[in-house]
Amino acid sequence: MKILLSGGGTGGHIYPALALAKRIAEIEPTTEFLYVGTERGLESTIVPKASIPFRSVEIQGLRRSLSLDNLKTVYLMMTSVAKSKKIIKEFQPDVVIGTGGYVCAPVLYAASRLGIPTIIHEQNSVAGVTNKFLARFVSKICLCFEDARNDFAAYDDKVIYTGNPRAQEVAQIKEMASLTEYGLREDLPTVLVFGGSRGAEKINQSMVDAAALFAEKDYQALLVTGSLHYDKVRKQIESLMPKADHVKVVPYVDQMPALFKAVDVVACRSGATTLTELTALGIPSILIPSPYVTNDHQLKNAESLANHNAAVIILEKELSGESLFQHMDALLCNQEKRNVMAQKAKELGVPDASDRMWRVIQSVL
Template sequence: MRIVLTGGGTGGHIYPALAIGRQMRQSDPESELLYIGTERGLESRIVPEAGVPFEAIDITGFKRKLSLDNVRTIIRFFRGVSRSKQLLRSFKPDVVVGTGGYVCGPVVYAAAALGIPTLIHEQNVDPGLTNKFLSRYASVVAVSFEASLSRFGKEGQKAVYTGNPCATAVLQAERGRGLASLGLRGGRKLVLCVGGSRGAKAFNEAILDMAGELETLRDIQLVFVTGEIYYEQTLRRLEAREGGRPDNLHIRPYIHNMAEVLADAALVISRSGASSLAEITALGLPSILVPSPNVTANHQEANARSLVDAGAAEMILERELSGERLLETIRLVTSDKARLAAMSEASLGLGMPEAAVRIAAELQRIVGRA
């Protein structure tokens, strides 16, 4: 099968597309992939590193208020459609997969105009503007959260609950290797705190604020991923405090083998991006979620709420985050075995570990139907 992948701007759009591509190659080693993105987005670096052929179009997103820039964006959109048609005619795909971000707009629209089957994947509970627009043209709308099925209006009849394809990859991680890679031993619960690939200032401040009391939680070891830009500063501030760094607090700038570390964790403290939640629930991990307030339409809070309502997570809004609040929440969750087990069971119940396989099956179906 020949497959065009498109999605960009952030890792939350790129990694699901690549996960679908990997699954298709596993299902059919002769599958051929082409990724269409923008030169400005992270995809221009991440996709070639993943060994997937990459082509670029020039497109930008719409502003949420009236602006002359939006007129220019409309012009770029139709130019992007024209360029996309050229690429599609040349590659001759059997299907086009869009995972969100404004670059999907012209590519999926062009594919629909050419009669090529299309699937769009929505990672968040509340659909993004591009996917809501594209839902009227797509053959199938795949969603990560069951709650999203009713949020595509009359196009909801095309929606299929598949889960997030990023969930599939974490299940291949071998337990025990994550702890070993960090130089840690078992015996105490591993609590992993990560504020995203670049880190989060609010997380750093909370961890610094609670450091003096962390040693009171003797049954846990906390691994805190600062993000590279915060690492040196955080380390200096910890070493400078009276008493130094607690012996059950371990600081890392970045973790490259995140799937292995997650596999060894007992509790995760995290933002609530869709891909992160897919990995957490695939493994059945309890979590403390601090949604980023700096995202479109506050979609991370809606994502987090879906886990909280199911009993799989606790949520702390960033404006309410403090060292004291975070420490107490960690204590409440980790000190109660029954609560930890119930949260784990609820988390696992939300997980869709075979998401990539489900999406691959949908692709086979719509190609066969065309």
């Protein structure tokens, strides 16, 4: 079997595709994969490291306001569709799967015009522009949140709830990080705070403002600042807390799921992949949706957990050192509440998401 994957721009579009490929390779070891992305996206470095052949096309998104750039977008769409057809004809895939990002538009459109079965995977609770465009052309539409079904109402016969393949991969991870590696104690309740791979300035500053409040508490915190903010935040916290025994700061964490397994609460943004990992492992969370995303989809993602008592939400406009600390204190001081939230989060996880996707693939062949 030959499978062509496409998705790009952010890790949230890339890692589900790689997790799916990994699982399919376990089921059907002879499967050949090709990944089509852009040279400018993260996929151009992440995918080759996963030992999957990579090809690229050039594409950009439409601007919402009138702009001459949109003429360039139309031109790039036409040329990238032509290049995608060429790549597809050379590789001759049995199925083409798109996991989001602008690059999926020309690749899956080209595949559908060539009569090849196509599947799109929507990770968020609000469908992206590209997937909305592709919905009429593809064979199947896979969802991670039931809330997204409303965005594909006209194509309901194509829609299948599968969850995110990343969930199955994370649920099977055996490693657990050691808190002592971060200068923390293993015997204290711990909250992990981060704002995405690059960090979030408002979250970092709120933790700086809250840091001194940890001094007399029987719990601790690990703040992942993002490399850009690390030096500034570390110096701020050390100036407030010379020993900083209860609050530690690091710039970046390579294996976040292994660290999730070592902590009791996570406070973070509500990107789709992060929520997939939290529910796969059953981790209570304080979600701070980014207000800088299309259609406010991070808030919708967060509500999908909060409405099931699996998380609590702090809006960015309400975020401060005091509000963040109050939410952390309420959870870290109440193990029973954490246990209930953990169970609710676990119930929302889909530990067989890749297997569900595999069944969808078989259904279109």
